[in-house]
Amino acid sequence: MQSSDDLRSLFQDAAAKLAAVKEEGGGLIVMTGAGMSVMSGVSVFRSKDGKMTPEFLRFLEGYNEAQRGHRLPEAKDWFDFSVGSMFKCQTAKEAWDYWKWRVARANVMPARDYALLKQLMDYFGKDRCFAVTSNCDSLHLKSGGVSEDNVLEIHGSLAFLQCSEPCCEELFPITPYLPYLAKDDFVPSCPRCKRECLRPNVLVFDDFNFEDTRERVQRENYRRFLKKFETPDSKRRLAVLEIGAGVVVRSIRANADHLGSEGRCLIRVNPSKEDCEFEHRSLREKGVGLATTSEKALEGILQSLGQ
Ligand SMILES: [Zn+2]
Numbered sequence: 001m002q003s004s005d006d007l008r009s010l011f012q013d014a015a016a017k018l019a020a021v022k023e024e025g026g027g028l029i030v031m032t033g034a035g036m037s038v039m040s041g042v043s044v045f046r047s048k049d050g051k052m053t054p055e056f057l058r059f060l061e062g063y064n065e066a067q068r069g070h071r072l073p074e075a076k077d078w079f080d081f082s083v084g085s086m087f088k089c090q091t092a093k094e095a096w097d098y099w100k101w102r103v104a105r106a107n108v109m110p111a112r113d114y115a116l117l118k119q120l121m122d123y124f125g126k127d128r129c130f131a132v133t134s135n136c137d138s139l140h141l142k143s144g145g146v147s148e149d150n151v152l153e154i155h156g157s158l159a160f161l162q163c164s165e166p167c168c169e170e171l172f173p174i175t176p177y178l179p180y181l182a183k184d185d186f187v188p189s190c191p192r193c194k195r196e197c198l199r200p201n202v203l204v205f206d207d208f209n210f211e212d213t214r215e216r217v218q219r220e221n222y223r224r225f226l227k228k229f230e231t232p233d234s235k236r237r238l239a240v241l242e243i244g245a246g247v248v249v250r251s252i253r254a255n256a257d258h259l260g261s262e263g264r265c266l267i268r269v270n271p272s273k274e275d276c277e278f279e280h281r282s283l284r285e286k287g288v289g290l291a292t293t294s295e296k297a298l299e300g301i302l303q304s305l306g307q
Contacts, residue, residue, distance in 0.1 A: 002273065002291045007300060014288045014297075015304030017265040018120075018239050026237030027128040027229045029259060030117065030145075032135060033252045035244015035270060036294050039111040042137050052078060059098035066094045084207040087164035092197045096187050099200055103174065103181060106137035106158045114143035116298035120241075121145045123307055130225045134245070134252045136202045150225070152218045154251060160201040162211040167193035169213045171201055226259075238263035243294050247275055260286060269297040 002010065018028070034044050043053075052060065060081050064074040070090045075081035086095040121129040131140040131151045136158045140146050160171040167190060177198075180186045188198040203210045229237045240260045245252035245268075257280055260266025265286045270276045276289030290297045 007290065007292060007296075010288055010290055011297070011300035011304045014265075014267045014290065015301050017267070017286075017288065018124075018241075018301065019305060021237060021239040021264050022124055022128075024237055026239065026264065027130065027225070028121065028124045029238055029240050029263070030121070030129065030131045030140075031240060031242045031245065031252050031256045031259075032131065032133045032140070033243070033245035034135060035246070036113065036133070037106075037135050037137055037139055038244065039113050039293070039295060040137075040139055041105075041108045041111070042135070042139075043105050055101070056098075059094070059101065062097055063091055063094040066091045079205055082204045084204055084209045086204070087197055087199045087209075089197070092164075092187050093185065095199075096181075096197070100181050102136075103158050103178075103200070107178070108137070108139075110139040110143035111295075113294040113298055114139055114145060116295065116302060117243075118143050118145035119302055119307060120298060120305075123302075123305065126150070130222060132222065132252070132255060134249070136200070149221050152222045153215070154203075154255075156200070156202040156210065156215065158200050158202060160214065161188060161198040162201045163190040163193060163196050164199040164209060165193075165196040166209055166211050167196065169211055171211065171214055172198060174200075234262075236263045240266045241269070242266065243269040243297070245270070257283060267301075269294055 038044060060075060063081055067074050072090065129146060129150060131146045133140060133153055134155050136153065136155055138157055138159045140151050141148065159174055161174055161177065162171055170192065177188050180188065190196045190198050201211060201214065226236065231237060238259065240256050240263050242252065242256040245256065247253065256266060261280060261282050265288065266283055267288045267290065268276050269290045271291060271293055273291040276291045278284050278287040278289065
């Protein structure tokens with residue numbers, strides 16, 4: 001963590017950069033990873049070095065037992081466990097043991113950091129903010145910070161189910177299934193083909209069955225949003241605020257780096273000082289790294305903005 005004096009001046013720097021973008025009629029892109037949902041209680045099941053928690057290993061073992069029973073190869077780690085084929089009928093029950101746990105853990109209310117983020121978005125104006133997230137917990141939507149038209153969930157959402165061998169493009173809201181998913185042996189089956197099981201509309205590894213209807217709409221909304229803030233010199237009147245993005249799966253960080261280099265500034269929030277650093281030279285000028293929690297960073301920025 002940085003010292004409190006360092007942080008205070010960094011909050012002011014970040015706030016000044018954000019205010020300048022707002023002043024020129026620009027927009028705010030918020031990019032969030034797992035770290036943003038920690039305060040809300042969505043547990044992280046992988047540590048920074050990629051190691052799995054004991055709870056996760058229990059699901060992996062259950063799955064491997066079923067795999068062995070069907071003379072199928074065992075999964076070594078998360079990368080060959082959390083795959084599209086895990087929902088095949090031989091292992092659907094074990095796959096769902098894991099996903100029920102994920103669903104239950106994501107079914108929380110957004111904590112104070114999301115409320116602070118909403119405040120910052122309100123400062124910019126709702127139509128000038130967009131959230132891009134690798135989280136599948138719908139907390140940006142639940143907190144009211146953004147509307148359905150202003151969010152891109154790059155790994156999908158646990159709020160929806162789809163057929164596991166897509167017989168249709170339809171997505172099924174998870175809410176009516178929640179009471180059943182609390183039961184140990186329940187595996188939801190597709191109401192359309194009545195043959196395959198349903199699975200979360202979440203992108204996993206080697207996923208050839210992810211139903212991307214919703215994602216396509218979100219990507220189109222995102223493209224349109226970016227276009228609104230393009231400048232004649234192919235830059236963008238945008239501030240990028242990245243919060244809690246991981247370093248194991250780097251999708252959010254890579255997106256933030258890219259957009260930050262086209263935009264006016266990149267503010268990176270991560271409790272680890274080394275994870276706050278900017279690899280690209282072009283970003284060192286425009287970048288502000290805040291080595292603190294999402295709550296403290298947002299509070300500090302809002303205070304410096306006089307909000
Ligand atoms: Zn089906």
